[in-house]
Amino acid sequence: MEEIVNLFHGFAVALQPFNIMVMLLGIVLGVIIGVLPGLGGANGVAILLPLTFSMPPTSAIIMLSCIYWGALFGGAITSILFNIPGEPWSVATTFDGYPMAQQGKAGEALTAAFTSSFVGALFAVIMITLVAPLVASFALQFGPAEKFAVYFLAFCSFVGLSKEPPFKTIAAMMMGFALAAVGLDSITGQLRLTFGFTHLLNGFDFLIAVIGLFGIGEILLTMEEGLAFKGGKAKIDLKVVLQTWKNLPKYWLTMLRSCFIGCWMGITPAGATPASFMSYGIAKRVSKNGNNFGKGEIEGVIAPETAAHAAGTAALLPMLSLGVPGSPTAAVLLGGLLIWGLQPGPMLFVEQKEFVWGLIASMYLGNLFGLIVVLTCVPIFAAILRVPFSIIAPLILVLCAIGAYSVHSSTFDVMMMLVFGVVGYLLKKCNYPLAPLVLAIVLGDKAEEAFRQSLLGSQGSLGIFFSNPLVSTIMVLGLIALFWSAIQEGITRLRGTRTAAA
Amino acid sequence: MKSSVLRIALATVAVLCTGGMASAAWEPVRPVEFIVPAGTGGGADQMARTIQGIVTKHNLMKQPLVVINKSGGAGGEGFLDVKSSVNNPHKIIITLSNLFTTPLATGIPFNWKDLTPVAMLALDEFVLWVNADKPYKNVKDYIDAVKKAPPGSIKMGGTGSKQEDQIITVAVEKASSTKFTYIPYKGGGEVAVQLVGNHIDSSVNNPIEAVAQWRGGKLRPLCVFDGKQMAYGDPIADGKGWKDIPTCKSQGLDMEYLMLRGVFMSPKATKDQVDYYIELFKKVRATPEWQDFMKSGAFNTTFLTGADYAKWVEVEEKRHEVLMKEAGFLAGN
Numbered sequence: 001m002e003e004i005v006n007l008f009h010g011f012a013v014a015l016q017p018f019n020i021m022v023m024l025l026g027i028v029l030g031v032i033i034g035v036l037p038g039l040g041g042a043n044g045v046a047i048l049l050p051l052t053f054s055m056p057p058t059s060a061i062i063m064l065s066c067i068y069w070g071a072l073f074g075g076a077i078t079s080i081l082f083n084i085p086g087e088p089w090s091v092a093t094t095f096d097g098y099p100m101a102q103q104g105k106a107g108e109a110l111t112a113a114f115t116s117s118f119v120g121a122l123f124a125v126i127m128i129t130l131v132a133p134l135v136a137s138f139a140l141q142f143g144p145a146e147k148f149a150v151y152f153l154a155f156c157s158f159v160g161l162s163k164e165p166p167f168k169t170i171a172a173m174m175m176g177f178a179l180a181a182v183g184l185d186s187i188t189g190q191l192r193l194t195f196g197f198t199h200l201l202n203g204f205d206f207l208i209a210v211i212g213l214f215g216i217g218e219i220l221l222t223m224e225e226g227l228a229f230k231g232g233k234a235k236i237d238l239k240v241v242l243q244t245w246k247n248l249p250k251y252w253l254t255m256l257r258s259c260f261i262g263c264w265m266g267i268t269p270a271g272a273t274p275a276s277f278m279s280y281g282i283a284k285r286v287s288k289n290g291n292n293f294g295k296g297e298i299e300g301v302i303a304p305e306t307a308a309h310a311a312g313t314a315a316l317l318p319m320l321s322l323g324v325p326g327s328p329t330a331a332v333l334l335g336g337l338l339i340w341g342l343q344p345g346p347m348l349f350v351e352q353k354e355f356v357w358g359l360i361a362s363m364y365l366g367n368l369f370g371l372i373v374v375l376t377c378v379p380i381f382a383a384i385l386r387v388p389f390s391i392i393a394p395l396i397l398v399l400c401a402i403g404a405y406s407v408h409s410s411t412f413d414v415m416m417m418l419v420f421g422v423v424g425y426l427l428k429k430c431n432y433p434l435a436p437l438v439l440a441i442v443l444g445d446k447a448e449e450a451f452r453q454s455l456l457g458s459q460g461s462l463g464i465f466f467s468n469p470l471v472s473t474i475m476v477l478g479l480i481a482l483f484w485s486a487i488q489e490g491i492t493r494l495r496g497t498r499t500a501a502a
Numbered sequence: 503m504k505s506s507v508l509r510i511a512l513a514t515v516a517v518l519c520t521g522g523m524a525s526a527a528w529e530p531v532r533p534v535e536f537i538v539p540a541g542t543g544g545g546a547d548q549m550a551r552t553i554q555g556i557v558t559k560h561n562l563m564k565q566p567l568v569v570i571n572k573s574g575g576a577g578g579e580g581f582l583d584v585k586s587s588v589n590n591p592h593k594i595i596i597t598l599s600n601l602f603t604t605p606l607a608t609g610i611p612f613n614w615k616d617l618t619p620v621a622m623l624a625l626d627e628f629v630l631w632v633n634a635d636k637p638y639k640n641v642k643d644y645i646d647a648v649k650k651a652p653p654g655s656i657k658m659g660g661t662g663s664k665q666e667d668q669i670i671t672v673a674v675e676k677a678s679s680t681k682f683t684y685i686p687y688k689g690g691g692e693v694a695v696q697l698v699g700n701h702i703d704s705s706v707n708n709p710i711e712a713v714a715q716w717r718g719g720k721l722r723p724l725c726v727f728d729g730k731q732m733a734y735g736d737p738i739a740d741g742k743g744w745k746d747i748p749t750c751k752s753q754g755l756d757m758e759y760l761m762l763r764g765v766f767m768s769p770k771a772t773k774d775q776v777d778y779y780i781e782l783f784k785k786v787r788a789t790p791e792w793q794d795f796m797k798s799g800a801f802n803t804t805f806l807t808g809a810d811y812a813k814w815v816e817v818e819e820k821r822h823e824v825l826m827k828e829a830g831f832l833a834g835n
Contacts, residue, residue: 046569049551054559143701144685184575187686189607189663189831191575198582198610202574322695334691343798345714408579409570449688456685457657457701 007129010357014365019059023362026063027370030070034087035077036403044071045329049336057340058355062362064336065316068329069121069363069370072312076113076305077374077381081106082396084215084403088206089272089308091438092280094214096293096300103296106382107240111375115248116255116302118371120309123259124266125363128317132349139267139318144453145464149474150265151447153481154274155439158281160482164433172432176440179204180448187452199412206442208404208413209420213434215400216421219393221428240382241375244298251302254283258303262310267318272311273442277435279307285484313363320344320356528774530565530592537570537584537595539577539604544661544689545626545708546598547571549763549795553783556791562782565592576600576662578610585616587768591775594620594767599666601762601815602822607664609833614819617766619812620779623787625760625802628670628706628727629747633697634720641724641753644704648680658682659693659702664831666761667693669822670706670727672829673757697721708761709744710799725750727759734800744800760802762818764811780807 013019033044045064052060075087080097093113100109142150159169182193183203194200258279265275283303284293293300312329319330322345337344342352349356384392404417427434458464466472480487536554540546550569557567572580577600584595595617605612630641638644648656658674660667663686671684685702687693690711697705697712698720705712706727715721716739725748726732732744750757767779786792787805796803806814826832 046551046571049555140695140699143696143699184578184608185663186688187663189576189665189668189686190833191608191610194575198575198578201579201582201610202572322698343714343717346718346720347714408572408574453685453687456683459654459683 003129006353006357007361009354010359010361011365013058013354013358014062014361019062019358019362020365022055022059022063023066023366023369024373026066027070027073027366027373030067030072030370031074031077031374032070033067034071034074036399036406045333045336052336057337057342058358060336060340061333061355061359062366064333065359065362066366066370068312068333069366071329072121072309073114073117073370073374076117077110078399080109080113080301081381081384082215083218084396084400085210088210088442089276089304089312091210091214091273091435091442092276092304092308093301095280095304095435096295096297098218099294099296100298100301101385105296106385107378108244108298109301110378110381111241111244112248112298112301113305114371114374114378115245116258116306117309118367119255120259120262120306120311121313121363121367124263124310124313125360125367127263127314128363129360132317132321139322141470142268144450144457145467146471146474147268148447148450148454149465149471149478150268151274151443151450153474153478154265154278154443155447156478156482157278158439159436160281160484164436168432169436172427172434173436173440176437177444179209180441180444186445186449187456199410202408203445204416204441205407205413206438207407208417209441210438211400211404212417212420213424213427213438215396216418217424217428217434219396220421220425222389222393238376238379241378247298248302251299254287254299254303255306257282257286258306259310262307262312263314265307266311266314271315272308275311276304276308277439280304281481316359316363320348320359321346528591528772528778530563530778532592533566533568534563535570535593536567537572537580537593539572539580539595539600540598541571541573541689545710545799546596546763548710549623550596552791552795553786556786556789557782559791560785560789562785575608575610576604576665578604578608578612581605581612581617582610584766584768585612588770590768591771594765594779596623597762597764597766598626599669599761599822600662601766602819603665603669603826603831606822606826607831607833614766614815616769618769618771618776619815620765620767620776620807621783622762622764622804622806622811622814623783624763624796625804626708626763627732627800627802628666628759628761629709629712630674630724630727630750630755631694631697631705631707631712631716631721632703632724633700634722635700636703636722638722638724640748641750641755644724645678645680645755648678648682648703653681654683656680656682656704657685657702659685659687659696659705661688661690661693662686664826664829666759667706669825669829669831670757670759673759673825674706674755676828677756678754694721708799709801713738713798713800723747725753725755727757728802729758732800732802734797736797762815763801764806764815 029048045067048067052063071087075085075090076093078084079090079094080101083094083098085091085094097109097113100106159173182200184201185192261279262275265271280300280303283299284290287299289297289299315330319334334344342348342355400417401414404413405411407413424434454464465475536550538547538550554567554569557563572583580595584593587593601614604610632638632644638647658671660671668684671682675681687696690707693705694707694712694715696702698715712721716723719739727750729749731749732747734744737743765779765783767776
């Protein structure tokens with residue numbers, strides 16, 4: 001009960017006129033940051049952090065977390081319209097969002113994405129409000145082995161459930177792992193696969209790869225198909241929002257499942273990216289419309305967006321209560337907290353009640369404001385697609401180049417992006433799926449790190465991945481997901497023989 | 503009348519200009535890049551961003567100070583970037599121990615002498631931590647337990663591989679004739695939480711990385727790897743403050759290690775340019791925000807510039823070479 005009282009006190013703090021203003025400003029800045037590929041939430045928050053030093057801590061964190069929400073919303077916009085994920089967790093949104101935009105359903109896709117983001121975030125905030133202390137202690141159970149199990153599950157549920165030819169999937173994934181291995185090996189501290197080039201010290205940044213593979217690759221494909229941009233028929237009035245809303249309740253089960261996946265991944269803290277991939281993979285397999293996934297199925301937008309936002313929001317909890325950031329953006333926010341003299345950790349909830357509950361209340365309000373802001377802009381965003389391709393293509397190229405440059409302020413990255421563009425084009429031409437490649441680049445080094453940390457701890461014994469109920473359960477779930485097709489086939493055959501016998 | 507006013511005005515402007523030119527030495531004419539050779543959210547990053555905040559809030563610079571993270575290759579990316587910016591006085595870099603460890607461990611073509619030393623801002627302490635639920639009340643309890651356990655079964659967690667945390671771990675092993683299994687993590691905060699969750703047995707976190715867990719009663723500090731006890735007396739947990747942590751040496755663990763938090767700038771900087779930044783950091787150090795920051799992280803606030811600073815760095819470099827050689831961490835091993 002005390003929590004509810006605290007929360008209402010928090011609303012009073014967040015609803016002060018200055019804080020509302022700060023909130024709106026944060027949302028708008030965040031959307032802009034999210035739209036620019038490469039700038040991303042973490043960089044955006046880092047750039048804007050000094051702006052907030054003159055504010056009281058509560059207003060400052062409200063503004064920064066609103067930038068975070070804004071960036072989460074904004075990331076979906078370019079994914080859907082141009083096939084360029086602004087953020088790692090928007091990659092899965094492109095799989096169905098972009099085909100929808102091409103079919104002239106950009107408005108529906110955007111509305112579905114924004115609304116499900118809101119639902120996911122709201123679910124996570126409610127969870128934070130109710131079970132914050134329990135969740136924190138759950139997160140403590142995650143050592144390297146448990147973390148690896150979660151990544152393993154993310155890979156398995158995405159790959160095992162996909163319907164692409166398995167060998168092409170594996171080939172694409174191995175390419176991703178190889179790319180993820182470049183740079184510093186965090187376990188031995190040695191450089192790998194850099195061949196003496198100092199530019200490769202940093203490895204291949206995921207964002208560069210994605211901007212190239214998806215953004216540039218798509219432009220090349222479209223050019224080949226004769227400079228036609230198929231999104232021109234997009235309807236541009238607000239009715240689209242209401243019509244889409246009418247259909248959304250049908251997908252309540254997908255949303256609920258994605259909320260759970262997202263919250264879980266956000267807390268563990270695997271983060272929003274595996275959450276979005278896992279949620280998409282499971283939805284694809286479970287849904288009645290699974291065969292339409294990848295061709296512009298609205299459910300394929302709802303599932304990853306809900307999960308990504310639930311995870312993004314839930315990731316703030318371990319940051320506040322344990323001082324461990326669940327995402328890169330949360331890591332920057334953490335730095336901000338320390339600068340304001342707030343010490344994240346178990347005592348924050350006890351000693352800084354006004355701050356914590358002000359922040360939680362602003363999560364409710366910030367999301368609501370964010371939803372209103374982006375929904376009213378849906379027609380404007382959708383109208384962008386009416387611009388002829390010959391004008392929009394150079395603009396996208398420039399946007400991609402700026403995005404690639406701003407990740408590390410390096411011109412080498414812009415060249416890398418172009419190379420990835422050509423690779424993306426060739427892979428698509430040969431019908432290799434890009435998603436497993438991207439997933440391996442994003443999670444490959446993290447999974448490797450967790451795997452080797454576990455083995456260091458167990459002195460080389462693989463038994464550590466089945467050493468306690470938590471890690472065993474996750475591993476078994478992963479194996480089931482990996483061999484799901486075989487299992488299903490087995491069951492059907494078993495039934496078949498039974499009926500034959502009978 | 504009008505023209506004379508104009509003439510006086512012009513003369514005044516001229517005098518002001520020349521006067522200004524004569525008194526002010528070098529000053530940045532465009533935004534200054536403040537490179538952090540580590541990821542966002544880590545210790546060096548926090549310090550750089552705090553400085554940026556202080557500079558902005560107190561208007562200490564006419565040009566903006568922009569923090570840029572170049573963390574690739576254990577910071578090698580950042581060092582090489584500044585090294586290649588010869589004659590660009592608008593680039594400064596904050597360092598941690600990777601100034602020495604990264605070139606030694608990876609063999610990248612870099613040495614701190616490639617850069618121009620500016621100032622040592624502070625030294626970061628290291629503390630030996632264990633989980634508060636464990637029965638180890640002091641260093642002896644813990645070391646005895648490590649000796650009793652099968653070799654390699656006790657896990658020490660730390661930030662990075664072949665960097666400061668692992669160097670300390672190896673030195674502790676040598677000083678106490680024990681054997682740990684060292685597990686590298688990406689960041690210090692993660693290490694602290696892994697220790698709270700009992701996934702590792704001890705850590706050598708910096709104070710700022712573990713203070714929250716100490717305050718929450720989850721971790722227990724055993725000793726500090728410094729020649730003298732820390733200066734900050736405010737109670738943090740159980741009525742104890744940083745000041746009450748004994749030195750490791752006094753506990754029979756003969757090992758000292760402090761980490762440089764210092765600033766360098768691009769090669770071939772002139773004295774005027776270096777002096778500008780020294781003055782800037784002196785002003786930063788005088789602000790209450792900086793002092794709060796020093797206190798929250800229990801930093802050792804030694805401030806060195808010029809030849810003293812260069813000499814300190816040189817001695818540390820030699821020491822790291824010896825430590826890393828003994829541990830077998832040099833590139834090519």
